[in-house]
Every structure is written in C-alpha cells, then in structure tokens.
Amino acid sequence: MPTPLTHDDPHTFGSYRPIVRLGSGGMGTVYLARSAGGRTVAVKTMLAGIASDPSARTRFRLEADAARVIGGRHGALVVDADTQAETPWIATEYVLGPPLDEAVGVVGSLPEATVRALGAALCGALGQLHSTDVVHRDLKPSNILVTAYGPKVIDFGIARAIGDDRLTRVGAAVGTPAFMSPEQASGEEHTSAGDVFALAGVLVYAATGRGPFGHGQTADLLYRVRYGEPDLSDVPAALVPLLGRCLDKNPFRRPTTSELAAQLHDGSGEFADHLSDPLLAEIGRRATEVWLITPQRLDAPITQHAESPTAPTATMPRRRLLLAGSGLALGAAAVGAGAWAWSRRSGSEPHLPVTSPSNSVLPRKKLDSLWQIQVADSPYGTVPAVEPLAVGNLVTLVAGAGLGGIDARTGDVLWASDQMEIHWQIATDGERLVRMVAAEGSENNAGKPGGFPLILASVNLVSGKAAEPFAQFTDFNGVMDYNQVLCTADGVVYAAAGQGKYDTYFLTSQSWSLFAVDISTGKRLWTKPLPTRPDKSDRLYFLTARVVGSNLVALQETNDGKVRVVVRDIRTGAVRWEKPFDGVAPDRVQRPLATDSDTLYLGSGRLRALRLSDGTQVWDSRTERPGRTYGPPTVIGGVVYAVEKGLGLVAFASGSGRAQWEEKGGGGTKADTSAAPVIGTDCAYSKRSSALWAIDLASRTPTASYKTTGDRFIAHEKAKVTIALGGKFLAAFPLK
Structure with missing residues (x-):
C-alpha cells in the first residue's frame, strides 16, 4: 500500500x-x-x-x-x-498488476488452469535468465507481478552468475527461507535447479495459499526445507507428481525449466484466458488505481524522542532470539526507540478535498491526521491480525521488536520494548494491560521436556515493564507459541494454553485448555479442555472474545477452518450454548465483538442478532433486506451500525433489526465492508478507498474526509480520537 x-x-x-x-x-x-x-x-x-x-x-x-x-x-x-x-x-516500468501473494490474498487460491499457465510463463522467464548463466535466488510470490499479459519477475537483488561465489559469504543462507532450495538453505551453490525448486514452491502457494513448508521461525523453516517433506495435500492431484519432482532434495533429479513448461501447459490461448474473473478485476483495479494517486510528503519531525527504557526483564525464548538475529523478518527500518520506526506528521499539511461519486465536494479544511507515526510489522507476522489496544490514556501496539506505548492524544512514544512480545498474548480491559511473559532460561531450550511454566503479568503503563507475575502454572508449557490471552475483565484473565512437547505447529500429542485466572490472587478459577488440533495446524483456537455480564462470548475456529460462536458461563467455564457462524472466513472476523447487555450482533455477510442467554436468533437482515451484504457491525445506544456493500452506512434498531436510516449523498458506494464503523457522539467514521470518511449522524451525509493508510480502526474514548492502523502507520483522527 x-x-x-x-x-x-x-x-x-x-x-x-x-x-x-x-x-x-x-x-x-x-x-x-x-x-x-x-x-x-x-x-x-x-x-x-x-x-x-x-x-x-x-x-x-x-x-x-x-x-x-x-x-x-x-x-x-x-x-x-x-x-x-x-x-x-x-527506474523500471510500473507494472499494472498485483504481486502474486496479494492476488491470492484478495481472490483466494488460484484454479489449476491458472496455476499451469502461470508456471509455464515463469519457466520462460527463468529460462531466459538461466540462458545467460544467471540465477534469481529469491523467487517468491511477492517478487512475481501478475498482469493480464503474463507474470513478470522482479527484484534481482541477490541474483548472480552461476558459479560466482565472490558476492556470497561461504556457509551463509541468502534468500527467503520459505522458498529457498535445500542447497541454498545450507549455504551451498544455488544453480538453475534451485530456481526450479523455488518456482515449485511458488506454484504450491498459488494453488493453496501457503508455501510447501508452512511458515514459522527462520531456523524452523530452514530445517524443514532441508530435511522435511513438502505438504502437497491441497495441491490439485494432477500437479502433485510434477511439483513433487521439482521439490526433490537432489537438484539433479529436478526437471529443467523447459521440461517443466512442457508438462505444465501446451501454450494455447492468451494468458488472460486462463485467469479467473475476480483476478482480472483485481488487475484492472490496480491499473486504474495508480492514476488516482496524488503526491504526498510528510513534514519534518517536530521533536526527537530519546531512547526509551527497555521493557520486561524476562528473557526471550530461543525461537525469538533466532528471529531477532536473522534480520530476515522485520519490517520498516528502525530509528528512535527500540526497533520501531517513527516519523511524525502534523495536521498542518494541505489536503485535497475528496469528491464523492455524486460530485459533491466536501468542505475544504484541514483533513489530515492529528498525529501519525511509522511502525514496523509485528515480529510474528500479521496472522492473526495485529490490533491497536486502547488502555488508559495510551494506545499500545506490538510492532518491530515488541510492545510500545503511545500517548493517544499527542502520538508521543512513551516507551518501547525489545522483548519480541507475541501480539495474541496481550489483552486489556481498557484500564489494565495483561501479557504472557517468557520464563527465565527458556531462551536456550524451548523444547525442554515438560517445557517452562506459563507466566502471567500486568504491564506497567508508565514504563512498559512487566510487573511481578501474578500467576505461574507448571502444568502448561509456557513457551508454546500458540498460547493465547483471549481477554480480561473484572479482574479475571481468560487464556488458552497447551501442555506437551514444543513444536512450531500444533501436535496431536499436545493437550490444550481454556482457563480463567483471578488477577488479585493468581488462582485458577476453572479449566476446560479444548479439542485436539491436528498435526501441522497453525491456527489459534480463538479469533476474538469478550466478557458480557456473566458470559464469555467467543468466536472459535474449528479444525476444518470454520467459525463457531461459543458462549460460556464465566463462573464455571461451562458452555451455555454454541452454534456455527456460517459463511465467513476466520480471518474476516478477527475483530472486537459487537454486543450489548443481552445480544450479540454478527455481520461480515448478513446481519444477525443472537440472544446471549440461549443463542436464539432475534432477527436477521435477510428478512427485510434480502440479498444485501454487510461488514462487521458496531452497536451503541440501542442502534446497530454497519456498512452495506454498495450503499454505505446503515443504522438498525437493535431490538427489531429494522433499518432506521441509510447514508445519503451517494458517497458510500465504495465503502469498505472489512472494518466496523467507529461511532462518536455526532459522527460515524467509515473507510472508503484510501480515506476515512466522517458521516454526520444527524444529517446522515458525509461531512469530512481524512487521508489514511489504515485498515483497522478503534475508538479511543478517553482521548476522543479514532485510531487507525495499516500501511506501516499508526495515526489518530478526530472522534466527534
């Protein structure tokens, strides 16, 4: 972006x-x-x-x-x-098409016909490169741009002549671990056969949405590339034998690019003929979007932030140290505190007004963010999604080397950690921040039999340091990456944790539980078993959760990738009721739940209201508005707000589900349905393209627009700001 x-x-x-x-x-x-x-x-x-x-x-x-x-x-x-x-x-031509990884993220796994045409075309690209005795050495989905006329290979930053080791340190693995060849992972000579191995990995990704060796920490990936078997379970059956040959550990048994191309595709038809309609539409959108981009330049920083105190004294587990030392996975360049990357943007920069589809020009005024800082990606990736948390007067966020605390009113970075905290192991009730802490000594042996204790601690909001732990449990393995803090409320923390041998994936030999802990006493209130995850699963149990009254309300991902609503009694952990949340992908509902005291509201498709006491459906938007699609809702003051695809913001009566009003002016035709609207006292805020629009709740028309790279938005009530995260920026906008 x-x-x-x-x-x-x-x-x-x-x-x-x-x-x-x-x-x-x-x-x-x-x-x-x-x-x-x-x-x-x-x-x-x-x-x-x-x-x-x-x-x-x-x-x-x-x-x-x-x-x-x-x-x-x-x-x-x-x-x-x-x-x-x-x-x-x-300077190169600007290619009108998305990177392959983004294309798969938007339209999903590609059909076999597309994968075959893509592979054959890439064989032609690599064949031309190899004919000059040059190898690419970093072929991966993000280095392949998909156009209507064929794929284009980019980024030759580590390409070199075959046999030329002058620019490669002996024994060093150079490239991207998930798509390396075994010989490259060992620091050995990478020939044209190594590019074929990487190409097969790219095609597995195109067909399944994941690499053949999964994902995880650098050391684990390098080990699986060198010694593990590729996972071809979801690859179309006809492609499995061919891609299996390409992924042979012995480079001499792999086919050449010309042999591979001949077996992939006969060369008939135009490349666009083999692309799905959604992918062609995405290519067309990218081609149009580039001409809508206008020049933007940030002001010089007003102040320089001194280095902050280091965060929790607890040491990092071994797998985190490997990541910290690899230099392969961190995001933006680091300046200032810790490994965060900051730049400041004031609200003084002139901003062009946005024209709505109805050609009504919004008022010319300062439409920039109140403050904006640049942030790196989480060290543990973006799945599950990283969310900013509003706690006290702060916004907290895991980015770069760890957790940071930012003054929500000013954007000043008050502290930043370098402890590589895992973002799904931190939660807040709005006043207290709770996290899991790595045990001392775990950095040297994450796989120790029996593991290390699971430790829970509060975070000092002034310094960012972990306080003295309030709970330690030796019957859980504290170094499990998939241990999770679901939420905290009324002095109780709700968490999920595993027992058994550590691995970068879930193992069927592990046992997992959901439990509740009293913060004041450190005592476990109850423990409930969770279903066993299959080997090689890497999806968290819980997508989102919150406490409402006496209910722990959660969206839980099942082993077959579906979503269920599960409501438990907070006093005992017993399941009160559960039912499927049909028609949604798990990644689309990793957002805070919309509830009032007695009802849960679900969107991301049709809108539904479920009674919290027993799960009974109170209303369904299909009754009055059949065929309409909505994003995730927000409920406040007896009104449910949601973005309707192609229309914009719509308000519903929470009790009956009847539409009370619709956004006026035609400005919502391109409103984003992936984010829930943020609701203030006078305005609602909704994403449209690259701007956050303010819709006046009285007139139901847009009144302002704010340029943003954000795709996740939360309300910070105390600071009276809307917090936006996305595009490597954290920013604040008005909340009126």
Whole structure:
C-alpha cells in the first residue's frame, strides 16, 4: 500500500519525480515516480550508507543488469538507472498488476488452469535468465507481478552468475527461507535447479495459499526445507507428481525449466484466458488505481524522542532470539526507540478535498491526521491480525521488536520494548494491560521436556515493564507459541494454553485448555479442555472474545477452518450454548465483538442478532433486506451500525433489526465492508478507498474526509480520537 514520502526523501531521480513510497526496508526504498510527460515508473534505491560498501554497490549494479537481461516481456523494463550516484537508483516500468501473494490474498487460491499457465510463463522467464548463466535466488510470490499479459519477475537483488561465489559469504543462507532450495538453505551453490525448486514452491502457494513448508521461525523453516517433506495435500492431484519432482532434495533429479513448461501447459490461448474473473478485476483495479494517486510528503519531525527504557526483564525464548538475529523478518527500518520506526506528521499539511461519486465536494479544511507515526510489522507476522489496544490514556501496539506505548492524544512514544512480545498474548480491559511473559532460561531450550511454566503479568503503563507475575502454572508449557490471552475483565484473565512437547505447529500429542485466572490472587478459577488440533495446524483456537455480564462470548475456529460462536458461563467455564457462524472466513472476523447487555450482533455477510442467554436468533437482515451484504457491525445506544456493500452506512434498531436510516449523498458506494464503523457522539467514521470518511449522524451525509493508510480502526474514548492502523502507520483522527 502506498505511503507518503518522508520530509527527507529525494525530490528527483534523473527526470523522474517521486510521488509516494511503495515500500521500504533495511536496504533501501521503492518509490512510485512520474516524469514531466506523465510516464509512471517504479524507482528502487539503495541507502547511501549501504552504498558505501563496494560489494553492496556491485550487487545493486548486477541487479540492474539482471533486470535488463530478463527484459520487458518477463520482467519490469529498465527505463533508466544511475548505479554510481551517492544514492544509487533503478527506474523500471510500473507494472499494472498485483504481486502474486496479494492476488491470492484478495481472490483466494488460484484454479489449476491458472496455476499451469502461470508456471509455464515463469519457466520462460527463468529460462531466459538461466540462458545467460544467471540465477534469481529469491523467487517468491511477492517478487512475481501478475498482469493480464503474463507474470513478470522482479527484484534481482541477490541474483548472480552461476558459479560466482565472490558476492556470497561461504556457509551463509541468502534468500527467503520459505522458498529457498535445500542447497541454498545450507549455504551451498544455488544453480538453475534451485530456481526450479523455488518456482515449485511458488506454484504450491498459488494453488493453496501457503508455501510447501508452512511458515514459522527462520531456523524452523530452514530445517524443514532441508530435511522435511513438502505438504502437497491441497495441491490439485494432477500437479502433485510434477511439483513433487521439482521439490526433490537432489537438484539433479529436478526437471529443467523447459521440461517443466512442457508438462505444465501446451501454450494455447492468451494468458488472460486462463485467469479467473475476480483476478482480472483485481488487475484492472490496480491499473486504474495508480492514476488516482496524488503526491504526498510528510513534514519534518517536530521533536526527537530519546531512547526509551527497555521493557520486561524476562528473557526471550530461543525461537525469538533466532528471529531477532536473522534480520530476515522485520519490517520498516528502525530509528528512535527500540526497533520501531517513527516519523511524525502534523495536521498542518494541505489536503485535497475528496469528491464523492455524486460530485459533491466536501468542505475544504484541514483533513489530515492529528498525529501519525511509522511502525514496523509485528515480529510474528500479521496472522492473526495485529490490533491497536486502547488502555488508559495510551494506545499500545506490538510492532518491530515488541510492545510500545503511545500517548493517544499527542502520538508521543512513551516507551518501547525489545522483548519480541507475541501480539495474541496481550489483552486489556481498557484500564489494565495483561501479557504472557517468557520464563527465565527458556531462551536456550524451548523444547525442554515438560517445557517452562506459563507466566502471567500486568504491564506497567508508565514504563512498559512487566510487573511481578501474578500467576505461574507448571502444568502448561509456557513457551508454546500458540498460547493465547483471549481477554480480561473484572479482574479475571481468560487464556488458552497447551501442555506437551514444543513444536512450531500444533501436535496431536499436545493437550490444550481454556482457563480463567483471578488477577488479585493468581488462582485458577476453572479449566476446560479444548479439542485436539491436528498435526501441522497453525491456527489459534480463538479469533476474538469478550466478557458480557456473566458470559464469555467467543468466536472459535474449528479444525476444518470454520467459525463457531461459543458462549460460556464465566463462573464455571461451562458452555451455555454454541452454534456455527456460517459463511465467513476466520480471518474476516478477527475483530472486537459487537454486543450489548443481552445480544450479540454478527455481520461480515448478513446481519444477525443472537440472544446471549440461549443463542436464539432475534432477527436477521435477510428478512427485510434480502440479498444485501454487510461488514462487521458496531452497536451503541440501542442502534446497530454497519456498512452495506454498495450503499454505505446503515443504522438498525437493535431490538427489531429494522433499518432506521441509510447514508445519503451517494458517497458510500465504495465503502469498505472489512472494518466496523467507529461511532462518536455526532459522527460515524467509515473507510472508503484510501480515506476515512466522517458521516454526520444527524444529517446522515458525509461531512469530512481524512487521508489514511489504515485498515483497522478503534475508538479511543478517553482521548476522543479514532485510531487507525495499516500501511506501516499508526495515526489518530478526530472522534466527534
């Protein structure tokens, strides 16, 4: 997702002017740029400090050479470059199509016909590269752009000539662990056969939505690539034998790119003929979207933040240290406190008004964020989703190297941890922050028989440090990655934890339980068993949970990937009732639940109201509004608010489900149904494209628009702000 330029980004690259950032990392930045004549390009740069290393500069020059070799048919055409500049840069055509990983994320796993056509085309790209004795060495879904005319391979940052080891440290594994070849994972010579291995991994991902060796910590992935068997269980049956040959540990038994292409596809038809309608629509959307992007540049920081105190004294488990040292998985470049990356944006920058589909121009006023800081990704990825938490006067968030505390009114970073906290092991009741803490000594032996105790502690909101633990349990293995804090309320913490041998996946030999702990005494109030997870499962038991009265209300993912509503008695843990939440993907409902004192409201499809006491359906939106689709709801003051696809914000009476009013003005036709609306006293806030719109609750019309990269939004009642997270930025907007 594009993000604004920083105040110190270059103003030109040759004849090209940067408009926004497309991505940034520890090596450099990629920009969207345009020439005076309107030509749009992608400009990749290398940080000046890194460019001072002769070998790094040589790599960058070779990257430009490799991109020229593969050319515009199979790659992004190089249109200009200056690899001798103080900040070296390469300008290529801007490819009109999504990266393969994003395409799969939007439309789902690709059909066999698409996978075959994609694979054959990629064989052609790699074959052309290999014909010049160059190997890619980092083929992965994010380095493949899907266009209507065929895939294009990009990012040749570690490509090199076969047999040339001058730019590779002996014994070092260079590349992306999930898509490495075994020989590459061992630091050995990576030949064209290694690219074939990586290509097979890419095709498994395209067909199933996951890599052949799963995901997890770097060391675990490298081990599975070298010694484990690939998981081809969901690959179309006709492709299994062929991809299995490509994933052979012995490079000499793998087919060549020409052999593979011949067995994948006969070359008939145009590439677009083999693409699904949703994928073609996504390509078309991307092609249109690039022309709607306007230049954005942040102001210079107002103040510099000194380094914060370090967070909890408890040590990191071994698997977290491996990740911290790998340098392969962290997000944005780090400056300031810990490994967080900050930049400040005030509300003073001029902002262009947004025009709604009805051509009514919103009032010209300051429409920028109240504050904005740049944040890195969570060290444990984004599945499940990372959510900002409102606690006291703070917003807390796991990013970069760990948990951080931000003043919700000002955006000042008050403290930042470097303890690699896991974001699903932290919860708040709005006033207290509770987390699981790693036991001392667990960094050296996460697989110790019997494990280490499970430790729970509160977080000091002034320093960010973990307080003295209030509970320790030796019958749970505290180093299990999938241990989870569901929620906390009324002085009780609700959590799930496992017993048995540690592994990067769930194991059928493990046993798992849900339990409640009294914070004041540290005593366990009750424990209830959870169903056994199958081997190699990596999905958490609980998607979201909250306490309502005497009920623990949760959405729980089953072993077959479906969602169930489960309501328990908070006093005993006994299940009061449960029923399926049909028609939703688990990842779409990892959001706070919408409830009032006696009813649960479910969206992400049709809207439903279920009585908390017994699960009886109170009303269903299909009764009065059949065929309509809604996002997740928000309920407040006896009114249920939700975004209706193609219409915008709609308000329903909570008791009857009857629509009370609809948004006016036509501005909601492109409203985002993935996020619940945030409701203030006078306005509701809803995402539309790259802006957060304010809808006046009295007139039911949009009154303001705020440019944002966010895709997750929460209300911070104390600070009177709407918090937005997404696109590597945390920002605050008005809550009126």
